[in-house]
Each structure stands twice: as C-alpha cells, then as structure tokens.
Amino acid sequence: MSAKDMFYSEGKEFSSAEKRAYAREELVYNVTEDILVALEDLDVSKKELARRLGKSRSFVTQILSGARNMTLGSLSDICVALGVKPKVSLTIELPESKENILWKSIEIKDKGDLILQSENVFDCRNHPAWEKQAA
DSSP states (O other): OOHHHHHSOTTOOOOHHHHHHHHHHHHHHHHHHHHHHHHHHTTOOHHHHHHHHTSOHHHHHHHHHTSSOOOHHHHHHHHHHHTOOOOOOOOOOOOSSGGGOOOOOOOOOOTTOEEEETTEEEEOTTOHHHHHHHO
C-alpha cells in the first residue's frame, strides 16, 4: 500500500506534479528499504557500509533516510560494497479509463488504407501479412 492510498480515497485525481512527487517518494522508500533489509540480512552496520564505501557515516545515514539524493552510481557503489546485484524493473501500467487509452482497435477495411492513430501513421499498403490473407 502506498502513502497516497492510505491518505486519499480511491478515484482521487492527482496533478502531474503530485503524481511525480508520489512516484519519486515511493521509489526512494522502496530502494532504501531494500538496502536496509540487505544490511540486516548481511549483518552489516551503516558504519561498516560507510567504511566500505570510503564515505562518512552521515553520508550513509542521509542516503538511507532519503535526505540525500541517491544516484544510480551511488546505488551501484552500495550494492558492490554489499556484494549484491542491483536490479531495476520498470512496469508499464495501463490506463484505468477508456478515455486515457491512446491506441484503439481499428477494423481495416481495405489494405490500401493508411491508419492514423494518435500522432503515428501506419502504412498498411503492401504489407506481407495482407498477401498471405488474400491467398
């Protein structure tokens, strides 16, 4: 459950800035929590992590509290210091309402048609799949 789920009712519309802020905070929270869990599982203290990184203990505390921006480089350095492999995953979330869908199914009536959808144009003339279906 995310923070916005806890504090706002379902169906609440958020501005682009609010969506970005929540996404940023959720990412920072998840990454720092994963690092803290790894530290605990590996029995490595923040002080020891700081030593391995060649950084101050306050730097590590700031990174893991979200008070300091963690770059992908910093994340990689932390993972190497812990002997773990970082993995980043991007998930595509489909829009919830039909109004937000950019692409729609289109019935093609003639293989000579050009399909204009959103800002993209698909040229369906002389498409190899058409030749197979025509046979």
